[in-house]
Amino acid sequence: MATGRTHRPATRSxxxxxxxxxxxxxxxxxxxxxxxxxxxxxxxxxxxAAAGVNSAKLRKDFSYLGSYGTRGVGYDVEYLVYQISxxxxxxxxxxxxxxxxxxxxxxxxxxxxxxSRGFRVAALIDADxxxxxxxxxxxxxxxxxxxxxxxxxxxxxxGVISTPAGAAQQVCDRLVAAGVTSILNFAPxxxxxxxxxxxxxxxxxxxxxxxAFHEQRKxxxxxxxxxxxxxxxxxxxxxxxxxxxxxGDVPAVMPA
Amino acid sequence: MATGRTHRPATRSxxxxxxxxxxxxxxxxxxxxxxxxxxxxxxxxxxxAAAGVNSAKLRKDFSYLGSYGTRGVGYDVEYLVYQISxxxxxxxxxxxxxxxxxxxxxxxxxxxxxxSRGFRVAALIDADxxxxxxxxxxxxxxxxxxxxxxxxxxxxxxGVISTPAGAAQQVCDRLVAAGVTSILNFAPxxxxxxxxxxxxxxxxxxxxxxxAFHEQRKxxxxxxxxxxxxxxxxxxxxxxxxxxxxxGDVPAVMPA
DNA sequence: GACTGTGAAAGGGTTCACAGCT
DNA sequence: AGCTGTGAACCCTTTCACAGTC
Numbered sequence: 001m002a003t004g005r006t007h008r009p010a011t012r013s014x015x016x017x018x019x020x021x022x023x024x025x026x027x028x029x030x031x032x033x034x035x036x037x038x039x040x041x042x043x044x045x046x047x048x049a050a051a052g053v054n055s056a057k058l059r060k061d062f063s064y065l066g067s068y069g070t071r072g073v074g075y076d077v078e079y080l081v082y083q084i085s086x087x088x089x090x091x092x093x094x095x096x097x098x099x100x101x102x103x104x105x106x107x108x109x110x111x112x113x114x115x116s117r118g119f120r121v122a123a124l125i126d127a128d129x130x131x132x133x134x135x136x137x138x139x140x141x142x143x144x145x146x147x148x149x150x151x152x153x154x155x156x157x158x159g160v161i162s163t164p165a166g167a168a169q170q171v172c173d174r175l176v177a178a179g180v181t182s183i184l185n186f187a188p189x190x191x192x193x194x195x196x197x198x199x200x201x202x203x204x205x206x207x208x209x210x211x212a213f214h215e216q217r218k219x220x221x222x223x224x225x226x227x228x229x230x231x232x233x234x235x236x237x238x239x240x241x242x243x244x245x246x247x248g249d250v251p252a253v254m255p256a
Numbered sequence: 257m258a259t260g261r262t263h264r265p266a267t268r269s270x271x272x273x274x275x276x277x278x279x280x281x282x283x284x285x286x287x288x289x290x291x292x293x294x295x296x297x298x299x300x301x302x303x304x305a306a307a308g309v310n311s312a313k314l315r316k317d318f319s320y321l322g323s324y325g326t327r328g329v330g331y332d333v334e335y336l337v338y339q340i341s342x343x344x345x346x347x348x349x350x351x352x353x354x355x356x357x358x359x360x361x362x363x364x365x366x367x368x369x370x371x372s373r374g375f376r377v378a379a380l381i382d383a384d385x386x387x388x389x390x391x392x393x394x395x396x397x398x399x400x401x402x403x404x405x406x407x408x409x410x411x412x413x414x415g416v417i418s419t420p421a422g423a424a425q426q427v428c429d430r431l432v433a434a435g436v437t438s439i440l441n442f443a444p445x446x447x448x449x450x451x452x453x454x455x456x457x458x459x460x461x462x463x464x465x466x467x468a469f470h471e472q473r474k475x476x477x478x479x480x481x482x483x484x485x486x487x488x489x490x491x492x493x494x495x496x497x498x499x500x501x502x503x504g505d506v507p508a509v510m511p512a
Numbered sequence: 513g514a515c516t517g518t519g520a521a522a523g524g525g526t527t528c529a530c531a532g533c534t
Numbered sequence: 535a536g537c538t539g540t541g542a543a544c545c546c547t548t549t550c551a552c553a554g555t556c
Contacts, residue, residue, distance in 0.1 A: 523547080
C-alpha cells in the first residue's frame, strides 16, 4: 500500500451516470475519426473539442470507466476506442428490427450509421401486405404476422418503431411480448412498457418546437424592455368561477 | 418578508428551465388529444399520465408559466393549449427549410407532424442538380445555389440539415451566414456555430448505442454476482511505457 | 374534499482547481 | 512541464409534502 491508496470505493464499472453514457457514443465517433487518421494519442482537450464538450467533463466521464489515460501524455486512441466500444456493448452484434417501413422506416433502413458499429438490420416489418417481399435497402420487407417468429428466430432484443402514431403502442406490446427489451420509438406517442424495458424516443416535432421557443426568445429580445410575449395575450382566465368566454372573448384554440 | 404574499419574484415568464421547455411539447400533444375528445378540464394527475411524467413535475413545470390551473378542479384544456402554444411560439408561423433531400430528408418533408403546429416547409434544398425540380411531398426541390436567396426571401430562421456528414458543416455555415439562427441537425457531426445560434441534434446511431449499453447491462445481470463486463476485458493497458498488445491480445478496433 | 402551487429537501450533473503521476 | 484523475463547490432538476384555494 505504498501508493496513494484509496482503493477505489467499489464504484468502478457499476453505476456509470446516464449523462456520461449518453456522451460515450460522441467520444467514440470522434475517436474513430482520429483512428482513421492514424493519430496515436489525444489529450482530453483535443478530444473534447472534437466531440463538442469541455475537457473537464470528458475527463470526469472517462474516470467513471477507469483510469485509461496517461498523465502528461493523454489517451491512447485505439485503446480508448476499444474500451468505450466494450463499455457500450458494441463488441457484440446487435440484431435490430425496424417496424413500419414508410418514408422514415426506409430512411432508417438505408442509414449507414445503423449498419456500422455492431448493429445489424435483421428484418424490416410492415403491416401492409402489399409491401411484403419488396426489397428496401437490400432487405425484403416481411409482413407483421411474422413479427414474433422473426424476433425469436433472430434473438432480437432491440426494436425500432417507425409506424404511424396509432399503431405504435400495439406494435410495442407485440415486440415486448416477443422478447424485445429495448425500443427506439420514432412515433409521436408515449409508449407504456413494463419495467425492465427501455424506451428511447426521437421526436422531430418536439425538437422543432424547442427550437421555436428559443427562436421566439431571440426575436423578443430585439424589442426588449417590455414583456412582449405576455403583453399581447388575450385577458381571459380559465377560472370557471370568474370569466370564461361569457364575454365573447375568444377561447383561442389552436387549429390542431 | 413576513411570509404570505411573495409578490412573484420577477421570475415570471423569464427563465423557464430548459428541462421544462423540453417537456412543454409533450404536454401540448397530450392536451391536443384531450381537446379533440372535447375534454374540458384535466387534473395534473391525468395529464401527467397522458404525457408520461409524474404529476409533481408537471405542476412545477406549469408553475413556471404562471398560475393557469384552478385548485380543486384542474386545468382548462383549451386555455392551457393556448398558453403553452404561445409560450413555445407556435401561435406564429415558422417557415423551415430542409437541406439534403435523401431518404431522410424526404421522410422529413413528408412527416405530417412538421406541417401541423406552426411549422411550414418553405423549401427543400439539395446539392444534386438532377434533383432540382423533382417534387417531394408536393414541393419542388431546389438547388443549393439558391439557398441564400430562399432563406432571405422567405424569412427563414429555422433550418433542418439532413445531408451526409461531410456536407453538414458547410451547409450549416451557409445557413447561418444567410440568417438562420436555429438548426436541427440529423447529420452525425458536431456542428460549430457562432454564439446566438441554437443547434439541436438528432442522432439515430447514438440512440441505438445508448440502448445497447443498457441492453448489455441487462444481459450481464442474469449472470450476476461477479462483475461480468469488466471480467472478460483483456488485461492490456494503454500506458505506452508498459504493455500494449504484446501478448497477442486483440487491440480490437471497430470496423468503422 | 379535491387539487393546485410551491417552499424545502434530495439527487444528479457540471465546473473548478489542484494534487499526483509520467 | 504537461496532462490526467478527482474531491469539492456549484448549479440545475426532481421529488416531497403541505399550505392555500376553490
